Amino acid sequence: MATLPVISISPYVLKETSTERERLATSEALHKACRDFGFFYLDISSFASDAEMNDLMGLARKFFALPQKRKDLISIRNEDSVRGYQRLKENVTGGKADNHEAIDLYAPVDNPDKTKPLWGTNQWPSDVKYFRSTYEAWIEKMKVLGMIVMEASVLFASPPLYQVLIPSFFQSMAIGLGMTPDEWEGLKGCVDHSFWVMRIIGYPPLPDDHDGFSCGAHKDYGCLTFLLADPTQDALQVFVPRSLAAANQMASSSTIKLPKEEGTSNGVWIYANPLPGCVVCNIGEMWEVWTRGMYKSTLHRVIHRGNNYRVSLPFFFEPNFDALVKPLAAVVRAQEASGEKIDNDIYTPVVYGEFLKSKVTNNFSETTPATARL
Numbered sequence: 001m002a003t004l005p006v007i008s009i010s011p012y013v014l015k016e017t018s019t020e021r022e023r024l025a026t027s028e029a030l031h032k033a034c035r036d037f038g039f040f041y042l043d044i045s046s047f048a049s050d051a052e053m054n055d056l057m058g059l060a061r062k063f064f065a066l067p068q069k070r071k072d073l074i075s076i077r078n079e080d081s082v083r084g085y086q087r088l089k090e091n092v093t094g095g096k097a098d099n100h101e102a103i104d105l106y107a108p109v110d111n112p113d114k115t116k117p118l119w120g121t122n123q124w125p126s127d128v129k130y131f132r133s134t135y136e137a138w139i140e141k142m143k144v145l146g147m148i149v150m151e152a153s154v155l156f157a158s159p160p161l162y163q164v165l166i167p168s169f170f171q172s173m174a175i176g177l178g179m180t181p182d183e184w185e186g187l188k189g190c191v192d193h194s195f196w197v198m199r200i201i202g203y204p205p206l207p208d209d210h211d212g213f214s215c216g217a218h219k220d221y222g223c224l225t226f227l228l229a230d231p232t233q234d235a236l237q238v239f240v241p242r243s244l245a246a247a248n249q250m251a252s253s254s255t256i257k258l259p260k261e262e263g264t265s266n267g268v269w270i271y272a273n274p275l276p277g278c279v280v281c282n283i284g285e286m287w288e289v290w291t292r293g294m295y296k297s298t299l300h301r302v303i304h305r306g307n308n309y310r311v312s313l314p315f316f317f318e319p320n321f322d323a324l325v326k327p328l329a330a331v332v333r334a335q336e337a338s339g340e341k342i343d344n345d346i347y348t349p350v351v352y353g354e355f356l357k358s359k360v361t362n363n364f365s366e367t368t369p370a371t372a373r374l
């Protein structure tokens with residue numbers, strides 16, 4: 001059975017030795033995957049080693065194995081209610097407690113003030129040696145990867161348009177979604193101080209009587225997610241419209257009615273099991289706004305019923321906190337040229353930080369869980 005697309009980023013990582021044809025093939029594959037699924041495997045073996053990834057996993061496991069009291073020392077309740085450690089079931093998605101615990105780290109801010117949502121200071125476990133330095137190094141790498149993938153994916157978003165309108169740029173690598181170089185600079189300026197998020201998540205097996213999921217169905221908020229997960233099988237599920245799953249011969253774990261935010265047709269949940277050397281990559285809601293729906297931000301969830309303790313490490317490469325995210329002129333040109341009818345009201349401009357705040361401040365009180373999705 002087919003899986004989500006697998007795309008190697010190595011032609012962009014090893015730019016000196018790759019050919020333009022290889023880079024274009026990667027760009028085209030990224031564009032198609034973002035357009036069709038919003039989810040794919042990114043082979044990063046040319047960019048990060050197995051040893052690095054294993055170290056991150058090992059440190060996370062050491063932290064989660066600590067006594068509850070030691071973990072609570074860095075509780076989100078000491079801080080701005082999002083930075084730090086959340087106990088099992090403290091995270092809520094769609095009104096239901098998620099069966100996971102996690103450390104959440106956010107981009108550091110100037111003049112931190114923990115009374116302001118999202119504006120506190122990160123909390124690092126002092127009980128696990130090398131935790132901070134190892135994760136800081138990984139975060140720096142993921143920021144670089146974010147920029148590489150952004151540039152690589154915008155290249156091919158509407159090739160026919162840029163071949164027709166700006167043929168002189170056809171050989172150039174800086175064109176993007178039919179973007180002029182200035183437009184690409186503008187988009188880069190929306191992500192060059194990414195308000196990134198790193199989550200270190202631990203999932204005990206989901207009890208049969210738990211009213212909810214390991215992580216309930218949601219879309220990611222921002223730009224690009226790079227998820228490194230341990231080898232546990234059949235935990236992360238991605239929602240794919242039925243026709244697309246059938247056309248790609250994808251196995252489904254279950255069939256359900258499409259969730260209401262996705263429309264009314266049927267869809268299936270397919271597994272996104274980890275592949276060696278790869279992160280699972282998906283796009284967040286800001287890409288949907290930038291591309292007026294050309295790129296899909298896809299629902300996903302985690303149901304971990306196995307009997308091991310699963311660890312996953314998503315890094316969210318997000319827009320700048322103050323970035324104004326609005327449909328890209330190049331996409332509007334492409335959609336108008338193709339005569340596509342787009343409902344503009346769905347994709348109204350949004351300042352990323354405001355959008356994020358509205359997502360995470362739903363439940364800022366002592367008695368209710370501190371963070372919530374959807």
Ligand SMILES: O=C(O)CCC(=O)C(=O)O
Nearest residue numbers: 199215229236302312314
């Ligand atoms: O643990 C996973 O596989 C996915 C977690 C996730 O989707 C998230 O934290 O946004």
Ligand SMILES: [Fe+2]
Nearest residue numbers: 218219220300
């Ligand atoms: Fe997610």
